[in-house]
Amino acid sequence: xxxxxxxxxxxxxxxxxxxxxxxxxxxxxxxxxxxxxxxxxxxxxxxxxxxxxxxxxxxxxxxxxxxxxxxxxxxxxxxxxxxxxxxxxxxxxxxxxxxxxxxxxxxxxxxxxxxxxxxxxxxxxxxxxxxxxxxxxxxxxxxxxxxxxxxxxxxxxxxxxxxxxxxxxxxxxxxxxxxxxxxxxxxxxxxxxxxxxxxxxxxxxxxxxxxxxxxxxxxxxxxxxxxxxxxxxxxxxxxxxxxxxxxxxxxxxxxxxxxxxxxxxxxxxxxxxxxxxxxxxxxxxxxxxxxxxxxxxxxxxxxxxxxxxxxxxxxxx
Amino acid sequence: xxxxxxxxxxxxxxxxxxxxxxxxxxxxxxxxxxxxxxxxxxxxxxxxxxxxxxxxxxxxxxxxxxxxxxxxxxxxxxxxxxxxxxxxxxxxxxxxxxxxxxxxxxxxxxxxxxxxxxxxxxxxxxxxxxxxxxxxxxxxxxxxxxxxxxxxxxxxxxxxxxxxxxxxxxxxxxxxxxxxxxxxxxxxxxxxxxxxxxxxxxxxxxxxxxxxxxxxxxxxxxxxxxxxxxxxxxxxxxxxxxxxxxxxxxxxxxxxxxxxxxxxxxxxxxxxxxxxxxxxxxxxxxxxxxxxxxxxxxxxxxxxxxxxxxxxxxxxx
Numbered sequence: 304x305x306x307x308x309x310x311x312x313x314x315x316x317x318x319x320x321x322x323x324x325x326x327x328x329x330x331x332x333x334x335x336x337x338x339x340x341x342x343x344x345x346x347x348x349x350x351x352x353x354x355x356x357x358x359x360x361x362x363x364x365x366x367x368x369x370x371x372x373x374x375x376x377x378x379x380x381x382x383x384x385x386x387x388x389x390x391x392x393x394x395x396x397x398x399x400x401x402x403x404x405x406x407x408x409x410x411x412x413x414x415x416x417x418x419x420x421x422x423x424x425x426x427x428x429x430x431x432x433x434x435x436x437x438x439x440x441x442x443x444x445x446x447x448x449x450x451x452x453x454x455x456x457x458x459x460x461x462x463x464x465x466x467x468x469x470x471x472x473x474x475x476x477x478x479x480x481x482x483x484x485x486x487x488x489x490x491x492x493x494x495x496x497x498x499x500x501x502x503x504x505x506x507x508x509x510x511x512x513x514x515x516x517x518x519x520x521x522x523x524x525x526x527x528x529x530x531x532x533x534x535x536x537x538x539x540x541x542x543x544x545x546x547x548x549x550x551x552x553x554x555x556x557x558x559x560x561x562x563x564x565x566x567x568x569x570x571x572x573x574x575x576x577x578x579x580x581x582x583x584x585x586x587x588x589x590x591x592x593x594x595x596x597x598x599x600x601x602x603x604x605x606x607x608x609x610x611x612x613x614x615x616x617x618x619x620x
Numbered sequence: 621x622x623x624x625x626x627x628x629x630x631x632x633x634x635x636x637x638x639x640x641x642x643x644x645x646x647x648x649x650x651x652x653x654x655x656x657x658x659x660x661x662x663x664x665x666x667x668x669x670x671x672x673x674x675x676x677x678x679x680x681x682x683x684x685x686x687x688x689x690x691x692x693x694x695x696x697x698x699x700x701x702x703x704x705x706x707x708x709x710x711x712x713x714x715x716x717x718x719x720x721x722x723x724x725x726x727x728x729x730x731x732x733x734x735x736x737x738x739x740x741x742x743x744x745x746x747x748x749x750x751x752x753x754x755x756x757x758x759x760x761x762x763x764x765x766x767x768x769x770x771x772x773x774x775x776x777x778x779x780x781x782x783x784x785x786x787x788x789x790x791x792x793x794x795x796x797x798x799x800x801x802x803x804x805x806x807x808x809x810x811x812x813x814x815x816x817x818x819x820x821x822x823x824x825x826x827x828x829x830x831x832x833x834x835x836x837x838x839x840x841x842x843x844x845x846x847x848x849x850x851x852x853x854x855x856x857x858x859x860x861x862x863x864x865x866x867x868x869x870x871x872x873x874x875x876x877x878x879x880x881x882x883x884x885x886x887x888x889x890x891x892x893x894x895x896x897x898x899x900x901x902x903x904x905x906x907x908x909x910x911x912x913x914x915x916x917x918x919x920x921x922x923x924x925x926x927x928x929x930x931x932x933x934x935x936x937x
Contacts, residue, residue, distance in 0.1 A: 304623060304624070304625060304677055305623070305624040305625075305626070305627065306621060306622070306623050306624075307621070307622040307623075307624065308621060308622075309622070309710075310622065310699075310710055310713075311699055311700045311704075311706065311707075311710065312696055312699040312700050313700060313704070313781070314696070314781065314784035314785055315784075317784060319780075322747070330741070330744060330791040331791055331792065332691065332791055332794075332818065332843075332844070336843055336844060336876070341744055341791075342747070342749075342750070343744070343745070343747070344747070345747025345748060345749040345750065346747055346748040346749060346783070347745060347747060347748065347783070347786070348748075348780065348783040348784045348786070351784040353696060355696075355699065360621055374649065377728075377729045377731075378729070379629055379631070379670060379672075379729045382627075382628055382629040382672065383628045383629050383630060387628075387630070389628065390628075392627075393626075393627055393628065396627075406728075406729070411694075411723075411728050411729040411731075412694045412695070412696045412723070412728040412729060412787070414694075414728075414784075414785075414786065414787035414788065415787070415788065417742075417743040417744070417745050417788035418745065424647070425734075426734040427647060427658055427660070427734070428660070428664060428734050428735065430639070430659070430660070430661070430662025430663055430664060431662060431663040431664065431665075432659075432662040432663060433659070433662065463636075463665065464630070464631065466663070466664070466665040467631035467632075467634060467665045467668040467731075468631055468731075469664070469665070469731065470729070470731035470732070471731065471732065471734035474647040474648055474649055474658075475648065477649075501649065526649075526653055527649070527653060559653070
């Protein structure tokens with residue numbers, strides 16, 4: 304049973320766009336609405352973010368959590384696991400955490416800009432093969448038979464359900480996405496950011512940009528984190544880094560792991576509270592790049608929940 | 621206070637796609653992950669739908685409701701209004717209705733196909749000018765000053781918040797979207813469909829396709845409804861049509877209104893229970909094409925809730 308005080312959503316940020324001088328064309332919406340003139344000229348809004356939120360009736364900590372998905376994915380990653388268990392969103396809600404979920408600009412319900420020439424590059428999509436490698440499900444040669452790393456916690460039997468969650472992305476849109484996240488933080492007010500993968504890099508950048516608003520920062524397998532020299536931190540906020548298993552077995556991951564550790568070191572150097580959870584060092588093995596979907600997703604969420612409790616007890620939230 | 625037994629989401633339907641023979645290129649994800657080789661070849665999943673659901677602890681009727689958004693929009697239209705009031709999703713949940721919300725294929729968290737040549741046409745977007753006209757906010761000449769029809773219930777002061785909810789669409793994707801809705805219905809099981817605008821046409825088509833699963837059908841300002849001769853209905857299910865105000869003042873709407881009425885007549889002819897609510901005839905004035913966002917959105921939702929109660933009492937759900 305989950306008792307909510309309220310729930311809702313909003314779109315935030317972005318900019319107005321006026322399209323002029325484009326030719327009209329004839330299109331068909333449906334049988335009942337055929338051969339209609341489509342005029343692409345006019346007023347539009349682009350680059351906004353979408354945020355859905357749920358506020359439990361009784362709060363465990365006073366500060367809400369904003370979950371920031373990774374690249375090529377949307378906020379749906381927090382809701383469920385490919386094999387149909389509860390995701391981290393219901394987990395945190397049941398624990399009494401007010402939780403906001405963002406769809407970053409260009410993803411999911413935030414929408415994307417379909418006008419040509421506004422975003423310079425073409426969209427890309429992550430293939431199942433690339434996901435297999437980058438998400439550390441297994442060695443490349445294991446893809447054809449879906450044979451993962453020994454002891455893998457990711458539910459490979461539900462690989463198709465997971466493949467359905469991927470969405471296109473535009474590689475050059477980082478600054479615009481960060482602006483969308485920052486607009487969401489300004490709208491929400493004081494909050495804690497939990498960012499996964501690309502969302503971890505954005506979460507740390509937004510934490511640095513809004514030290515008065517962002518009261519804590521959880522980086523789950525981040526990439527794109529700020530370099531140590533970019534980290535300035537006037538408030539002694541906490542930052543938690545969570546890393547999974549098999550880092551040494553995927554070529555891309557040792558340098559990303561090193562960059563994440565360097566960022567945490569820079570955080571501590573700047574006066575912040577830094578904590579690193581390497582799951583295998585705590586005797587928790589088999590986690591992929593998607594710990595919110597791994598079989599032990601609740602166990603990893605509980606480690607984050609305990610950190611939130613400690614940060615609350617220390618008066619930092 | 622809202623008490624939920626459970627909440628979650630799933631992606632459903634669609635098809636596998638294998639891309640071969642495409643050139644690789646160099647892309648930059650972020651400062652920390654620059655000049656990476658992007659290989660578009662591989663396995664993908666496309667044309668799936670996304671469904672989010674919320675099950676209240678105490679149910680008013682035994683059958684869940686599936687909300688189907690209209691064209692150029694996503695499931696977010698049900699969550700809130702542009703001026704920040706509760707949308708129909710929280711309204712129905714508070715009333716004790718188990719509610720599912722779909723993002724149709726190519727929209728929102730369902731994602732879209734970014735591979736060239738798979739979908740034949742280019743995406744289109746609805747300008748604020750076109751929305752103004754088709755959604756019956758006001759006469760075309762009122763757009764520049766945002767002067768709506770006299771007595772309009774749509775909150776025009778929040779027009780920018782509404783503009784942020786629009787997403788691109790592909791005009792020729794109707795059959796694929798209907799397949800996604802049907803996959804959702806098969807996954808959910810017995811349910812009631814409530815479709816808005818383009819979603820109303822799909823809702824009626826899915827109701828005809830799955831007479832054993834779809835126990836009732838609410839069409840809110842539909843377009844793309846089946847022609848009367850396409851309507852076969854072995855079960856005496858109920859179908860409710862809800863139409864707003866200003867139908868005669870927007871050139872596109874009188875023929876769409878006539879087609880919706882013809883569909884309801886066909887429904888009754890085929891042995892179904894048909895009911896039409898013309899809001900102005902009930903003394904409810906000023907509703908646009910977006911009654912779930914109009915100032916009296918709760919009042920319109922209550923009419924639908926009473927219809928659900930009557931259908932339940934009649935044993936048809």
